[in-house]
Amino acid sequence: MSVVLNGFNLESCINALHDNWTNLLLQFARTPQYESKEGKWLITMSSGYKIPLLNRVMRTRLSTSNADEKIRETIDYFASRKLPFRWQVYPGDTPDDLSQRLENHGFDRREQIGMALFIDELNVPEIPEGVTYQKVTTLDLLKAHAKLLPSAYGMPESAQDFLTKMCLSIGIREDYCNYLGFLDDEPVACATVLYSDGVAGIHNVATHPNARRKGIGAYISAAPFFDAREKGYKVSTLMSSKMGYNVYKRLGFVDCCQPVEYQWNPPT
Numbered sequence: 001m002s003v004v005l006n007g008f009n010l011e012s013c014i015n016a017l018h019d020n021w022t023n024l025l026l027q028f029a030r031t032p033q034y035e036s037k038e039g040k041w042l043i044t045m046s047s048g049y050k051i052p053l054l055n056r057v058m059r060t061r062l063s064t065s066n067a068d069e070k071i072r073e074t075i076d077y078f079a080s081r082k083l084p085f086r087w088q089v090y091p092g093d094t095p096d097d098l099s100q101r102l103e104n105h106g107f108d109r110r111e112q113i114g115m116a117l118f119i120d121e122l123n124v125p126e127i128p129e130g131v132t133y134q135k136v137t138t139l140d141l142l143k144a145h146a147k148l149l150p151s152a153y154g155m156p157e158s159a160q161d162f163l164t165k166m167c168l169s170i171g172i173r174e175d176y177c178n179y180l181g182f183l184d185d186e187p188v189a190c191a192t193v194l195y196s197d198g199v200a201g202i203h204n205v206a207t208h209p210n211a212r213r214k215g216i217g218a219y220i221s222a223a224p225f226f227d228a229r230e231k232g233y234k235v236s237t238l239m240s241s242k243m244g245y246n247v248y249k250r251l252g253f254v255d256c257c258q259p260v261e262y263q264w265n266p267p268t
Contacts, residue, residue, distance in 0.1 A: 005198040005235045012198070013116040014257045017237035018090040020201035021259070022058055024194050027176060029056075031169035033162060041070055046083060049159055052263050055085035060093040067095050071105050075264060084265045086110070099260065107262035113240040114257035115248055119200070119225050119233060123252045125218040128183075133223045136178035142167055144187045145178045152190060152206035177227065181207075181220035189216045193224035193236075200228040202238040218247045 005012055029036035029045035036045040041062050047054035055078065062070050078085045087107060089099050103109065136142050146167040150160050170176060175196065181189030188211035192204040202224065207217045221244075228236065239259055240248050 003198055004233055008116070008118045008235060010256060013235060013237060014114065015091060016197045016199045016235070017114050017116065017201070017239070017256065018259065019197040020194055020199055020237055021203070021239060022088070022090070023196045024192075024201065024203050025056055025058060027170050027194070028054070028166060031166045033165050033169075041066070042074070044074060044077065046078065046081060046085070047162065048081070048083070049162060050083055051155060051159060052084040052086050052265075053153075054159075054162075055083050057085060057087040058090075060087070060089070060098060062094055062098070064095045064097075067098065067101055068105075071101060075105065078264065079266055082266050084263065087262045087264070089260045089262065099262070102262040105264075107264050110261045110263055112259045112261070113242075113245055113255060114259050115238050115240050115253040116199075116256045117236045117248075117251065117253045119228055119236055121252050122222060122225050123250060125215060125222055125251065128215040128219055130184045131181060131214075131216055131219055133179055133181045133189075133220055135223075135227065136180060137172060139168075139172075141180060142172060142178065145180055145190055148180070148187050148190055148208065149204075149206070152188075152208050154209075177224065178204075179220060179223045181216050181223070183211050183214070183216065189220040191220045191224060193228065195228075195231065195233065198235070200224065200231075200233040200236045202236055205238075205244060217244065218251060221247065222251055 034045050042060045043058050045056045057074055087102055136145050146164040149163045150157055177193050179191045180187050189207040194201045205221050
């Protein structure tokens, strides 16, 4: 286990946020259904599905002399599979002008909101009526978590089998924990916490469209922190969408950075 961050240092939080997110994706990439390549210059991961979120390039360590060549090779790799993908640009990636080079190659810039929370300052939300949550500790709960993901994230139902295999491959672990929120005993929301890089990183927060605007998203987002405290974690990080931003602000999260990704789409 990495050394737990005890202080709310901005630079440390930013680095931990990026590293924790990358490590989450590496959990996905190591599952058998992914085609992943971890080379000297970068890491690529291909799911085979036309869902950009599931196809990635990260940990870029290119030089000024080979950057454009490697970018073209990577585009060709995904183009041959007719897959859209996202290229992360995080601290430590090289060359320094990687973002500009990606834009020159036709990538679209996508900014996110990096946020951090000192867990002792969590604003515990009220429990919505009829809502409970459970930590995923059984195979049945893990399958229910996987079944919820496509509808909660707006993914096509065709991705269900893939997501189920991915969740089962990652399994039930103490460093990678899933949580399910129930409305009248039906699973409607989920969240994941990854304990790595000194923080409790919150990921995969989603609510079924039919159960939104009831406070369930905030409730399931806060659920992992009770366990995180017991494990001795002091800081949590996450990457927020625009939809979830105000929810996290109310929980006590503060802005710490703007992580950047670039998306490439195959020609129609």
